[in-house]
Amino acid sequence: MNLSIKPNKIFFLGPEGTFTDKARSVFSQYFEIENAEKIPVCSISKGFDLLTKNENSSLILPIENSVEGMVRETTDNLIALENQNIKIIAEHIISVEQNLIGFCKNISEIKKIISHPQAIAQCRKYLFNNFPDAELQYSSSTASAISSLTPKHPEICAIGSSYCAQIYNVPVIEENINDKKNNQTRFIMIGTQTVQKQPNSKTAITFTTSNTPGALNRILSIFEHYNINMTQIESRPSKTCLGDYTFLIEIDGHFQDDMILKALFEAIKNTKTFKHLGSYFSI
Amino acid sequence: MNLSIKPNKIFFLGPEGTFTDKARSVFSQYFEIENAEKIPVCSISKGFDLLTKNENSSLILPIENSVEGMVRETTDNLIALENQNIKIIAEHIISVEQNLIGFCKNISEIKKIISHPQAIAQCRKYLFNNFPDAELQYSSSTASAISSLTPKHPEICAIGSSYCAQIYNVPVIEENINDKKNNQTRFIMIGTQTVQKQPNSKTAITFTTSNTPGALNRILSIFEHYNINMTQIESRPSKTCLGDYTFLIEIDGHFQDDMILKALFEAIKNTKTFKHLGSYFSI
Numbered sequence: 001m002n003l004s005i006k007p008n009k010i011f012f013l014g015p016e017g018t019f020t021d022k023a024r025s026v027f028s029q030y031f032e033i034e035n036a037e038k039i040p041v042c043s044i045s046k047g048f049d050l051l052t053k054n055e056n057s058s059l060i061l062p063i064e065n066s067v068e069g070m071v072r073e074t075t076d077n078l079i080a081l082e083n084q085n086i087k088i089i090a091e092h093i094i095s096v097e098q099n100l101i102g103f104c105k106n107i108s109e110i111k112k113i114i115s116h117p118q119a120i121a122q123c124r125k126y127l128f129n130n131f132p133d134a135e136l137q138y139s140s141s142t143a144s145a146i147s148s149l150t151p152k153h154p155e156i157c158a159i160g161s162s163y164c165a166q167i168y169n170v171p172v173i174e175e176n177i178n179d180k181k182n183n184q185t186r187f188i189m190i191g192t193q194t195v196q197k198q199p200n201s202k203t204a205i206t207f208t209t210s211n212t213p214g215a216l217n218r219i220l221s222i223f224e225h226y227n228i229n230m231t232q233i234e235s236r237p238s239k240t241c242l243g244d245y246t247f248l249i250e251i252d253g254h255f256q257d258d259m260i261l262k263a264l265f266e267a268i269k270n271t272k273t274f275k276h277l278g279s280y281f282s283i
Numbered sequence: 284m285n286l287s288i289k290p291n292k293i294f295f296l297g298p299e300g301t302f303t304d305k306a307r308s309v310f311s312q313y314f315e316i317e318n319a320e321k322i323p324v325c326s327i328s329k330g331f332d333l334l335t336k337n338e339n340s341s342l343i344l345p346i347e348n349s350v351e352g353m354v355r356e357t358t359d360n361l362i363a364l365e366n367q368n369i370k371i372i373a374e375h376i377i378s379v380e381q382n383l384i385g386f387c388k389n390i391s392e393i394k395k396i397i398s399h400p401q402a403i404a405q406c407r408k409y410l411f412n413n414f415p416d417a418e419l420q421y422s423s424s425t426a427s428a429i430s431s432l433t434p435k436h437p438e439i440c441a442i443g444s445s446y447c448a449q450i451y452n453v454p455v456i457e458e459n460i461n462d463k464k465n466n467q468t469r470f471i472m473i474g475t476q477t478v479q480k481q482p483n484s485k486t487a488i489t490f491t492t493s494n495t496p497g498a499l500n501r502i503l504s505i506f507e508h509y510n511i512n513m514t515q516i517e518s519r520p521s522k523t524c525l526g527d528y529t530f531l532i533e534i535d536g537h538f539q540d541d542m543i544l545k546a547l548f549e550a551i552k553n554t555k556t557f558k559h560l561g562s563y564f565s566i
Contacts, residue, residue: 045407045411046411064520064525065520066520066522066523066524066525067520067522068355068520069355069518069519069520072351072352072404073404093525117400117421121355121356124328128328128329136423137421138400138420138421138422139421140419180522180523182523182524184524184525186525213506213507213510213511213512213513214503214506214507216503216513216516217500217503217504217506217507220497220499220500220503221500221504223496223497223500224496224497224500227496228496229496230496230499231526232518232526232528233499233516233518233528234518235352235515235516235517235518236352237347237348237349237350237351237352239349239350239463240349240463240465241349241465241467242347242349242376242467242469243514243515245515245516
């Protein structure tokens with residue numbers, strides 16, 4: 001398939017070798033984005049900042065992990081987006097396998113383990129059972145943890161992908177150390193480009209309701225009435241005070257589908273604020 | 284008020300000087316827990332591990348922040364609890380103010396900022412606007428970040444509470460740097476002890492439903508039917524594959540209230556798995 005969206009810049013959560021970079025290479029097989037400049041960004045918020053400042057750019061980010069749940073920095077930035085032309089264009093799920101990576105000869109030497117908090121969380125049990133006394137240090141990405149390793153300090157190791165270990169030329173000590181073996185991460189591509197409606201489409205919306213019993217229930221009843229499958233519901237604090245929430249919901253279907261359009265129209269009437277985050281191609 | 288629950292050990296997310304430690308001191312004004320041994324733990328999971336291994340102990344932990352949302356390590360451990368006698372006993376909300384702490388003479392010297400990921404997230408905008416080039420390093424707690432500071436390295440500073448800065452004798456450089464000024468964190472005390480029903484009670488449950496349109500909606504409809512106010516809904520991945528969730532819901536009321544008992548009974552009949560996490564005193 002070759003869907004032309006032609007952004008001139010593609011931002012992605014870097015550095016090179018991250019799982020997001022891997023997702024970028026999958027998206028590039030579906031969309032004509034090979035000629036766009038590939039620019040790694042150091043944080044999700046920085047990515048949103050650059051996306052809004054660069055017309056005709058795209059951004060690739062993780063949005064959900066099967067163990068850790070929704071990536072809050074992504075959902076919160078999506079909810080806060082002011083430019084209504086920026087939408088989710090596509091999503092793609094990839095399997096995530098974490099590995100113990102480093103230069104030690106024997107795992108008993110290991111005193112410190114560095115990685116991104118999400119990767120450490122995915123290996124919590126393994127680390128607790130095998131390295132109860134090792135110091136855990138958080139890094140901004142699994143790639144930056146791996147690139148910081150040196151043979152001079154074999155007592156320090158990292159957690160990350162074998163793809164990345166290969167890029168930085170560091171040995172893999174133990175493979176597949178994540179606690180849950182079906183570890184998957186869902187990535188999204190967002191931007192101002194539009195793609196024609198595809199058969200595998202999903203739609204994301206975000207809304208707030210009045211703070212009364214049954215307010216959320218009224219919205220969910222609308223989707224049930226039209227027999228629409230909800231694939232995700234996430235409540236995020238409105239950030240004013242405890243107990244006030246913004247909801248992010250994903251459903252199967254495209255806003256151009258008759259039933260979806262009707263349901264969204266009714267939802268708009270029953271919410272305090274409402275935003276369509278995109279109807280996107282599930283690859 | 285003096286409610287006797289008499290645990291012999293109180294575990295709390297340490298080290299001394301954390302906001303959890305502050306919450307512990309509030310709980311100790313309501314419950315007779317002064318004679319219990321106070322034991323700081325280095326992680327939330329470690330706290331649950333010790334709680335289940337020590338009969339008649341209590342554990343104090345953060346469960347929700349008004350900016351960052353539910354504390355996932357806490358909710359995931361609550362969901363996974365196998366000992367049905369361990370329940371949430373009480374909750375308490377405290378205001379959280381983050382400060383820039385360190386030994387520098389001038390903020391232009393600052394090259395590195397250390398803190399817990401949650402504290403850094405609460406100051407994301409402030410850091411982005413004031414220190415776009417500073418290296419951000421994650422620590423296991425705000426207290427450990429502050430205690431690691433030394434006048435020999437004035438270019439390194441930390442983010443945390445003034446209460447903690449005072450304990451470790453480090454100057455506060457700038458006060459109240461969190462992006463949202465109404466920053467609050469909710470703490471819970473859990474254990475096997477029981478407290479008699481109080482007027483300000485809340486109830487927490489966790490459940491899974493069949494993966495069909497309207498399944499969650501059916502449960503929420505039950506609470507609406509009995510006019511029960513839902514104060515929180517959180518979806519957590521079931522950790523098997525993407526798209527399969529466990530829900531954690533908090534409602535106003537105690538399971539000994541007539542309406543709550545009826546609603547919970549109906550909910551049990553309409554869920555695949557169901558667990559009562561406690562009916563607790565909101566202080």
